[in-house]
Amino acid sequence: MALIGATAGSAALYAAMKSIRHVQPSSYKGPIKLDGDPKGAKVLILGAGLAGMVAALELRSAGYDVQVLEYREKAGGRCWSLRGGDTYTELGGATQKVTFDGDNYINPGPWRIPYDHHGVLDYCQRLGVQLEPFIQQNHNAYIHNSKAFGGKPQRFKHIATDYRGQTSELLAKAVDQNRLDDVLTSEDREALIESLRATGALDDTNSYKAGDLSSRYRGFGKPPGAGFDGAPSASDPISLSDILQSGMWGRLADADLLDHQMPMFQPVGGMDMIAQAFAREVGDLIRFNSKVVSLQQDDAGVKVAYEDTRTGDTLTAEADWCVCTVPFSILGQMDHNLSPELTAAVNNVFYRGSAKWGLEFKRRFWEQDEHIYGGISYTDLPIEMISYPSTGLFTKGPAVLLGGYTWDDAQAFEFNAMQPEDRIKWALEFGSHIHPQYLEEYKTGVSVVWHKVPWVLGCFGIWRDKETHYANAVKIDNRVVCAGEHVSYLGAWLEGAIESSLDAIGRLHDKVING
């Protein structure tokens, strides 16, 4: 801690505050301005994900002659939703036909938007994408550890309240017993104890224990109601030792991360509503089903060879400049003559193989039986989490939840190696430890393992040595500039793709205009 010193008057505090580094809310600088006439310069954009479409939109409006080549049959890249009727074929050939009910969907890629991702939020507003709250935090959802509490999931509110209460008690009592007199002023000691009582639900002996006070946070044993028997009764806290040994504290601060803080948002109807909105603007510039196989440049221009995936024909495209938003996992496999520095950067990035499941159940048993409306339950089982839909709350009929989202590499590799039917089998098996209703209520499902997604081979780029190579990935390489979440410090987020693209085209435009 910097200092626990004497307090100062508000003028002094204010002076101190001003010396604290200003906190900038976002690196997004607002709508880009590309002044100056590019005189019809031709730009070829590789990839119609968000980075590619932002570039297409802004460069066309600045006067460029723009063409976009896209491997897939539609726009969006990882900004992707799967709905009933969709078919998805992964690397290796396994094909899943999605049979979700009605408008149900799952977002295999990005699925939530933080409140400070102003680039995404701004384009959503400009392009008319309707947003709704994404419920990240749910105090009534579970933390589950198969090796603690007999494998019985615990409500987040119980673990969180009891951990906070009992650690507050430990500290308040230590302060009160003069054990910390050497590091605290007497004025701060008093305020600290008072604050710990308030935030930790401690009584006036600084104890956290069963009673009305703790129950007002963790929930009552018998909740308050009406009638003769309306008075509530207290619930019993879980001991600190049990919580500590359960390891469940590992998830307590998840929703306090800047990227996960309330409020978060999602597009109404699925994340690809953003892709669709961009495609309405620039779809006419995109040539779909075009697999780029070669990217060559010289001082005169850029030449790209691509295969039409429907006909098998190889075609070529030429341009003055190229914005390459192809993931490095794919770019590294292409025939290209990029500089050694950029090539080294491309090879420095690997891609995570996260697995995600969309599981449809006959009814919202998590709402109807367990009163969990949106939010996330965490587990130590390989599925890692279950996220309940934030949309269609309280409706009847089938609904889709996120049946798992893996981060751990070892687990991801195992799921990536499985066939779709086995992945579903395991997601149901693991999930049923948290929700026994799984086996009875399951209707249909789909899973995406990102190492097998043909157009990216992973879910997002991770730098082995960012310090050495990042600037070479950013730098305009003669006539080619790279963009995408991988070329940013906002990796894995839509915001990274958008800000990277804006940064890249800003510098490209400057080079075109000013040389």
Add this chain to the structure above:
Amino acid sequence: MALIGATAGSAALYAAMKSIRHVQPSSYKGPIKLDGDPKGAKVLILGAGLAGMVAALELRSAGYDVQVLEYREKAGGRCWSLRGGDTYTELGGATQKVTFDGDNYINPGPWRIPYDHHGVLDYCQRLGVQLEPFIQQNHNAYIHNSKAFGGKPQRFKHIATDYRGQTSELLAKAVDQNRLDDVLTSEDREALIESLRATGALDDTNSYKAGDLSSRYRGFGKPPGAGFDGAPSASDPISLSDILQSGMWGRLADADLLDHQMPMFQPVGGMDMIAQAFAREVGDLIRFNSKVVSLQQDDAGVKVAYEDTRTGDTLTAEADWCVCTVPFSILGQMDHNLSPELTAAVNNVFYRGSAKWGLEFKRRFWEQDEHIYGGISYTDLPIEMISYPSTGLFTKGPAVLLGGYTWDDAQAFEFNAMQPEDRIKWALEFGSHIHPQYLEEYKTGVSVVWHKVPWVLGCFGIWRDKETHYANAVKIDNRVVCAGEHVSYLGAWLEGAIESSLDAIGRLHDKVING
């Protein structure tokens, strides 16, 4: 703390868990069943708030002959929304004409529904009331103390992260320095330090300080972005001493209260959508503009005198039974012959005088300028809080926020004594300390001070001595049974009104059928 003992295996933990009192999610028992034929017994219900309409709906469907008398010109009582075109006249005669734009509204009474208020949630589903998330917690909203930090509002995330981090540091270091060896086992000591690092964003020396780790929770000085300059830089924490002396910790646990935990809900379009939905079901039973002036009962039945507030005529109604949902603040002023016990209970309850403001601004500057989407900012100024709309996020055009919600009695009394124009003036003056845009962007407003609301004279009932009197308020008093939030342990909540009503009519029905 009960015990910080040796850890046990999972079987022992499970056994321990089972001995812990079961936590019941809600006191709502599901849709009421009123079996048995009441043989056309007539019930007079006083008040068409939620308690009265629940009684009307369920008793009619059980076969009773039901009539409802309501003072107001419409149903809902405190479940009330004010919109453009509405006119509201308070006690003392001051009339406010609401001039909000379009569908904008403010809920002067209840405004949010906790996830465990299953009675409200169930009726909303049965009656087709669409719900949307109410954003209670917003890490980007402010905590404001006019006497700290030079009066500059602080972001919730800064105060919360820095408080948690530095108190975690204090405790982790105390444990690491063996200052708590007498109260912790060595196994728990290790796990406790590990947990404090994880939840407090401490480094491996157990320190909370400026750096990537703390910035990932409190926000960066320069946020991560793209381009050459994309790397983030850390922000500087506020010292624990400054936080302690600011008193801002007083609001940190607000959204951890059971009643405020995420997720919360609100009806799409205003809280009175619930009232309107009930009124669609039972509106034909309600006689509006009927001010009850006398309630008399004897062994033969109940006789009520009421005034038609439009004509001034006094009329009477008779019934076998009466469900009285009139607030005790009003009932106490009526001519009645209720038992001395019930009369004492009625007189034991007083009503809070909270003030609330709906302020409409030309644009959502809190979203556009300050990136606050829903949630609550807290202040030590008399308005106590500002709550930003959870609906219509990201839209352009005028929007209404809750410009204050007072709990403190002294402040409430002052606002209750003011005329509407002065109340608005002060809300703007106080609010502008948090949002200087107030004065520039203000469009129109309305305020409700609950001591002057003619049909209730306060916002909810508070018992002076609940232990002595509550059961007498619950008990069927010969032919009259009382219901409403005041006759519950869920005071001030819609859920209290609903559960109280269900409890009351259940017992009344039993008496009718079984004597």
